[in-house]
Amino acid sequence: VPTVSIYGIPFSKLNMRDTVQMLTDSIDSGQQSLQVITANPIMVMAALENDKFMSIMKQADLIVPDGTGVVWAANYVGNPVAERVTGFDMLHELMKFGEDRRWKVFLLGAAPEVVQAAAERLHQQYPAVEIVGARDGFFGEAEDEDVVRQVQEANPHILFVARGADTQEPWIAKYRHQLRVPLMMGVGGSFDILSG
């Protein structure tokens, strides 16, 4: 993947179409535990201030430019990205690919009624995709094991995690190899938008 380094963070230069095609090929090939981060300038700043967060960013398989600030920064260093690639848009693009392939998807995050409503909305819009799990994002470390087991048993192709940016990426990074899900991605406030 062609990248541009912004404060040491390698951002993908691919457009949405090529990004989703690449991720789809990865899922089709049976690859496991891919972590995608849609990173905005706030996350770049957080990584610069926090070594742990920086190492989480760097061990991700793909970092895409979410936020016009990142697109601007890439232009500024003379190595532009194709376009802004947001988590919300990518979620929809992946669901479209999932329709043909009858993928299974797990939604993790937001309040219980929000994640339920998001699941129903996605089911209406993409009926061939099976929502194999919808669980809220308000749990502590003590429940992690239970959540990981629930995801493993549901055996999805994609796990979308909608918690705060400071929580969702570290959580995925910590459990990605146990979860054994082909593709995992933080989507921030996307379930709130879907349910609204």
Ligand code: UDP
């Ligand atoms: N959220 C969650 N668990 C938490 C904190 C937040 O599931 O412990 C959800 C919240 O309900 C919302 C999403 O994470 O759906 C994004 O939250 P917020 O916009 O506050 O996070 P930010 O992206 O601003 O860090």
